[in-house]
Amino acid sequence: MNVSLNLTDALIIGLIVMTIILVIYLIVLAARLKETLRKVDDILDDANRISKIAAEKTEVIDGVIDNAADTMMGIVETVHENSSLIGKVASVGTGAAAIRSHRAKKRSRKEEAAFSRANARKSRKR
Missing domain, CATH: 1.20.5 (Single alpha-helices involved in coiled-coils or other helix-helix interfaces)
Known part of the structure; x- marks a missing residue:
């Protein structure tokens, strides 16, 4: 049994292997991106809550300042x-x-x- 391999066949096999590696890399990258986006969403929710509290406190302080004035x-x-x-x-x-x-x-x-x-x-x- 003889197996002969042309240069074009070797390039095609190399491209297929590189494509499989690239797809695996992209899948891992997408999974990490998904986790990062969850963390960013949590941070933005916290920032939104803090902004609302700060806005309420600012309105209270504005009222106090107006009364003092x-x-x-x-x-x-x-x-x-x-x-x-x-x-x-x-x-x-x-x-x-x-x-x-x-x-x-x-x-x-x-x-x-x-x-x-x-x-x-x-x-x-x-």
């Missing part, structure tokens, strides 16, 4: 309306401070004068 505007308007009253209170406070300062100066002058008189008497006695 409204409150601050109310305070500013109240202060603006009562600015004359605040000015009067400030001027009364300034006047009271001036009176205290004047009394303190007057008291210190009296003490200095008393000290000077006491020292003058001591120097006369000697």
